[in-house]
Amino acid sequence: MKKIINSTEEIVNEMLDGIVKAHPEHVKRVEGTSVLKRVNSPIQGKVALISGGGSGHEPSHAGFVGKGMLDAAVAGEVFTSPTPDQVFEAIKAVGSDAGVLLVIKNYSGDVMNFEMAAEMAEMEDIKVEKVIVNDDVAVENSTYTTGRRGVAGTIFVHKIAGAAAEEGRSLEEVQKIAQKVVDNTRTMGMSLGACTVPAVGKPSFTLAEDEIEMGLGIHGEPGTHKEKISSADELTEYMLGKIIQDMPIEKGEEVGVIVNGLGATPLMELYIVNRKLHSLLEEKEIKINKTLIGNYMTSLEMPGFSISVIKLDEELKGLLNAKADTPAFKEI
Numbered sequence: 108m109k110k111i112i113n114s115t116e117e118i119v120n121e122m123l124d125g126i127v128k129a130h131p132e133h134v135k136r137v138e139g140t141s142v143l144k145r146v147n148s149p150i151q152g153k154v155a156l157i158s159g160g161g162s163g164h165e166p167s168h169a170g171f172v173g174k175g176m177l178d179a180a181v182a183g184e185v186f187t188s189p190t191p192d193q194v195f196e197a198i199k200a201v202g203s204d205a206g207v208l209l210v211i212k213n214y215s216g217d218v219m220n221f222e223m224a225a226e227m228a229e230m231e232d233i234k235v236e237k238v239i240v241n242d243d244v245a246v247e248n249s250t251y252t253t254g255r256r257g258v259a260g261t262i263f264v265h266k267i268a269g270a271a272a273e274e275g276r277s278l279e280e281v282q283k284i285a286q287k288v289v290d291n292t293r294t295m296g297m298s299l300g301a302c303t304v305p306a307v308g309k310p311s312f313t314l315a316e317d318e319i320e321m322g323l324g325i326h327g328e329p330g331t332h333k334e335k336i337s338s339a340d341e342l343t344e345y346m347l348g349k350i351i352q353d354m355p356i357e358k359g360e361e362v363g364v365i366v367n368g369l370g371a372t373p374l375m376e377l378y379i380v381n382r383k384l385h386s387l388l389e390e391k392e393i394k395i396n397k398t399l400i401g402n403y404m405t406s407l408e409m410p411g412f413s414i415s416v417i418k419l420d421e422e423l424k425g426l427l428n429a430k431a432d433t434p435a436f437k438e439i
Contacts, residue, residue: 108303108305108308108309110303110305112305115305115306118162118184118185118305119141119162119182119183119184119185120141122162122165122182123136123141123143123169123182124136126143126169126170126434127143129434130434131146132146133145133146133172133173133432133433133434134146134169134172134173134434137179137196137197137200140193140196140197140200141181141182141183141189141193142179142180142181142182142193142196142197142200143169143172143179143180143182144172144178144179144197144200144201145172145173145174145177145178145179145201148178148179148200148201148203149178149200149201149202149203150178150203151203151204151205152203152204152205152275153203153205153272153273153275154203154205154206154207154208154271154272154276154277154278154281155178155179155198155201155202155203155205155206155207155208155272156176156177156178156179156207156208156210156265156268156269156272156281157177157178157179157180157181157194157197157198157201157207157208157209157210158171158177158180158181158209158210158211158212158261158265159179159180159181159182159183159189159193159194159197159217159221160181160183160188160189160212160214160217161182161183161184161185161186161187161188161189161326162182162183162184162185162186162187163185163186163302163304163405163406163407164325164404164405164406165402165405166402166403166405166434166435167261167262167403167404167405168180168181168182168265169182169434170433170434170435170436171262171265171266171269171433171434171435171436172433172434173431173432173433173434173436174273174430174431174432174433175266175269175270175273175429175430175431175432175433175438176265176266176269176431176433176436177210177265177269177433178201179197179200179201180197181193181194181196181197184306185304185305185306185407186304186326187216188214188216188217188219188220189217189220190220191220191221191223191224191227192224193224194209194220194221194223194224195224195227195228197224198224198225198227198228198233198235199228199231199233202228202233202235205234205277205278206233206234206235206236206278207228207233207234207235207236207278208235208236208237208238208268208272208278208281208282208285209221209224209225209235209236209237209238210237210238210240210261210264210265210268210285211237211238211239211240211257212239212240212256212257212258212261213239213240213241213252213254213255213256213257214251214252214256214257215251215252215253216251217257218239221237222237225237234278236278236279236281236282237282238264238268238282238285238286238289239257239289240257240260240261240264240289240292241254241255241256241257241289242255242256242257242258242259242260242261242289242292242293242294242415243255243256243257243258243260243294243295243296243322243324244293244294244295244349244350244352244353244354245295245296245321245322245323245324245330245331245349246322246329246330246331249324249328249329250324250326250328250329251324251326251328256324256325256328258294258296258324258325258404258413258415259294259296259325259365259367259403259404259413259415260289260292260293260294260365260415260417261404262365262367262399262403262404262415262436263288263292263363263365263415263417263427264285264288264289264292266426266427266431266436266438267284267285267288267423267426267427268281268282268284268285268288268426269431270425270426270427270429270430270431271284271285271426273429274429284422284423284426287422287423288417288423291354291417291418291419291423292415292416292417292418293350293353293354293415293416294350294365294413294414294415294416295322295346295347295349295350295413295414296322296323296324296325296330296346296367296369296411296412296413296414297319297320297321297322297323297330297342297346297411297412297413298314298319298320298323298327298330298369298406298409298410298411299314299319299336299372299410299411300314300371300409300410300411301313301314301327301409302327302369302370302371302406302407302408302409303407303408304407311326311327312327312329314333317335317336318333318334318335318336319333319334319335319336319342319411320332320333320411321333321334321345321346322349323411325369325404325405325406326406327406327409339376339379339380339383340383342380343380343383343384343387343414344383344387346413346414347384347387347388347414347416350414350416351416354416354418356391356393356416356418357393358391358392358393359392359393359394360393360394360418360419361393361394361395361396361418361419361424362388362393362394362395362396362416362417362418362419363395363396363397363398363399363416363417363419363427364381364384364388364395364397364398364399364414364415364416364417365399365400365403365413365414365415366378366380366381366384366398366399366400366412366413366414367399367401367402367403367404367405367412367413367414367415368401368402368403368405368411368412369402369405369406369409369410369411369412369413370402370405370406370407370408370409370410371408371409371410371411372410372411372412374400374401376412377400377401377412378400380412380414381398381400384414385398396419396424396427396428397419397427397428403435
């Protein structure tokens with residue numbers, strides 16, 4: 108294993124310090140925790156959005172803390188859910204009189220620990236609601252989940268619900284919008300190879316030189332099948348087909364898309380995928396309102412990509428394109 112680290116024990120702590128030093132205008136640490144919070148939080152009268160999960164998916168989630176998106180991100184150890192106490196510290200740090208919305212990716216540890224933290228908050232009369240993201244169409248259940256996994260489509264929830272909260276909407280309204288995003292978002296991913304979790308020290312799985320894993324999760328958990336690698340166009344057509352098979356999109360409808368790198372995929376290759384993705388949607392006379400390309404929800408240094416599609420109505424379009432200013436996402 109070759110990685111640019113000092114010790115496996117200090118990876119998350121040192122990473123969080125590095126993020127704060129890079130973006131002091133956006134985030135600061137909640138002392139003694141693994142929580143990064145928006146510098147001007149809590150903001151009275153504004154619903155606070157909190158998300159998080161295991162580290163190793165950067166820029167998720169800390170990269171999306173700032174105006175128009177999250178108020179706090181809770182970092183667990185690499186590929187390990189944050190503890191209920193850590194999440195509770197985030198709630199206390201940014202919770203306002205308007206309440207708190209927890210955006211939880213559907214992984215069993217995340218769901219259990221965030222829900223326990225919500226119960227702890229409610230005991231202190233802090234208003235908390237939650238939404239569970241389950242956008243992955245690849246498998247119904249997986250190694251770490253009951254039901255579908257929450258993957259890169261989570262970024263749409265951060266952006267759109269974050270914009271709604273920034274407008275001053277109520278906790279009930281923000282939760283309802285977040286759920287609408289979840290209901291209208293689907294993702295499919297694939298990998299060319301494995302990542303290496305630092306504490307383990309070896310690749311999480313193996314593939315033959317000419318083999319890919321279709322539909323895998325962001326922790327390297329198995330997908331639907333292994334197959335011989337094919338062209339970028341063929342991969343894109345297959346993956347979009349799976350998304351549309353699960354969530355039909357009619358002629359004339361509008362969508363937003365994310366072509367997401369998993370950590371070791373060059374932008375050149377993501378743009379090639381995007382070229383075909385646009386072509387396929389245009390052939391179906393589906394209008395693309397927003398395109399996001401880059402590393403949004405990674406899996407350490409895994410080579411591969413995912414495609415996320417959200418169906419948009421007028422309300423979601425407005426919120427998706429609203430202003431935002433965070434370390435990893437800006438809309439000006």
